[in-house]
Amino acid sequence: MSANKYEPLSILKPAIFDYKIKVRIIRKWRGVTRTGEEFKSFNVILIDNKRTRIHAFIPSLVAEDQDKKLKVRSVCIIQNFTIQPYKPDDKFRCLRNENQLIFSKDTKIEDGEDNGTEIPHEAFDFHDHSELKALTKQITYLADVVGIIKIHDPFKTNVKNRLGQMNNQTKFTIRDGRFENKEKILQT
Secondary structure (H helix, E strand, O other), X not given: OOOOOOOOHHHOOOOOOOOEEEEEEEEEEOOEOOXXXXXXXXXXXXXXXXXXXXXXXXXXXXXXXXXXHOOOOOXXXXXXXXXXXXXXXXXXXXXXXXEEEEOOOOOEEEEOXXXXXXXXXXXXXXXXXXXXXXXXXXXXEOXXXXXXXXXXXXXXXXXXXXXXXXXXXXXXXXXXXXXXXXXXXXXX
16 A cells, blocks of 8 residues: 555455445445345445545345445445456446445545545536437447437337336437527527
């Protein structure tokens, strides 16, 4: 570990185990089975003061204990975790990062001082709507979409999905807001 008190997320490398990081938890979620049951394990997105983000996986063996310590929006000091590179065929990564953190029973989590300005509260990877078609042709990364719903079908209940399960569904069209601005400019 360097002379700095905390390591930036951007330098974390596999096979080194003595990192100490100070991060904010900006997302937290559990996966679900095909039958809709929540997994005991869960995931978090961490961000540091350099705006670097990384995904961390908390396995079911330690999930109950660490769930209480990892609160969204809180700042934590974390050490004794494993840095694991994603496999080339890993799908649906939530961030464009080559590594993820894996917590264990040895992972230590402490509350960190939060003055509200040192570590950002949010971070996003914005893409122009014109890029969405290309993003749908790959399965390595997920993409967040922000837009204005312009057209939507009525909400349908009890629709059978491709797995034979009953779900709710609606179809909609979104816009990025530019057309409305052009229309206002043209009307004035």
